Amino acid sequence: MTDVARAVGVSHQTVSRVLNDHPNVRPETRERVLEAIKSLGYRRNSAARALVTRHSGMLGVVCFDTTLYGPASTVYGIEQAARAAGYFISIVSLKEITRANVQEAIDHLADQGVDGIIVVAPQRSAAQAIADIPDGIPVVAVEGGHAPGASVVCVDQVAGATAVVEHLLELGHETVWHVAGPPDWLEAEARLLGWREVLEAAGRAAPKPLPGDWSPRSGYEAGRQLLRMPDVTAVFVANDQMALGVLRAFAEAGRDIPGEVSIAGFDDIPESEFFSPPLTTVRQDFAKVGSRSLDVLLRQMDSSGSADLERVVVPPEFVQRESTAGPPGP
Structure with a gap:
């Protein structure tokens, strides 16, 4: 700061005021100080600044x-x-x-x-x-x-799950199956709650949720279980990675998505719009x-x-x- 002050011909306090955006500095003086800072390669000393400002x-x-x-x-x-x-x-x-x-x-x-x-x-x-x-x-x-x-x-995880399940019921599905996230995750718990509340409010049966661990592998295993259940027409999966695994299991079995079964996820990962087919999901900001x-x-x-x-x-x-x-x- 002393070097900058000497180069510009101002006081040490003026340089300090410029660095701290103090209003009582003339614009032309501020510009000259900033030019000197740039030309001299000045860098703030964070440790010293912390001692002063606490x-x-x-x-x-x-x-x-x-x-x-x-x-x-x-x-x-x-x-x-x-x-x-x-x-x-x-x-x-x-x-x-x-x-x-x-x-x-x-x-x-x-x-x-x-x-x-x-x-x-x-x-x-x-x-x-x-x-x-x-x-x-x-x-x-x-x-x-x-x-x-x-x-x-x-x-609002509950609101996101609610939107998905209401969408599937409005399409005409009798009920919606759910592939859940790990039980100790608050997000998984809230998405499960939203799913169940919508089904109960609509007077629809809530099938037993299938467990998952957020991974595509767990979604794939859940998809293989769902394939053994002939009444499944709609599935809400607690995240997009697991939804990818569910899609893979159904594709291997020759099941048409969404012609035979609708699948929706949660998160809107960047790859979701490029899944086959592109995935209905919930975007978090x-x-x-x-x-x-x-x-x-x-x-x-x-x-x-x-x-x-x-x-x-x-x-x-x-x-x-x-x-x-x-x-x-x-």
Whole structure:
């Protein structure tokens, strides 16, 4: 900063005002300072800045299984929103979700001096572990259900499942089968709930859900089971990867989709519109989840922990494609 001030012929304080967007700097002076910063290759010293402002400019993210489309897209959305707001992200990815592991991740981020933490908590055990986060650290849970002691930002999973099942019933199907996600995942639980509530409200029988683990392999195995059930005409699959496996099982058996059986998924992964046939599904706005999560966290940080806890629900979007149609005729 001293070198920049000397090059421009202004005070050290003027350079500081320019760097901090202070209004009391003449436009021509600001422009000269910025040109000198560029020509001299000036870079801010983040560590020194943190000592002065008592803010590190760093946010922590704890996440789980970022190989899956949903969690990976959520983390990407958070990172993009944080960068736009001038923050850096430090990520701790956990393979196994236990209270001890979550606490270790939180301690690691706290030791780095992060200003706040976002926990991508799609599993019940992760949401419960948030209760152990020390007071004084602003925290937001993403897809954390009703995480105790934390604000929550989530997609309305029940509404997404409701849209799919109502669509299939409106096409004329008598009932809808369901390939569910892992039972410890809050998203799977909410999608299962939406499916069941629509069938019950319509007075339709709810077949026993088939278990899955989010993978195409588990969807394929569920599809092979469904092939042994002659009354199946419509299937709601809890994510698109499993729906891909179901489609493969039916294709191998020579069953026409959607002529004989309609299949719908959830997530709208980039490949969904190129499945054979293109998949009817539910789109989650992960960019909005990221920006809303950051907004809530910044409010928590600005209030020094005194802000009321928030619950922000992002609506999903139903996407109809060629994998669903009316049931086959008699």
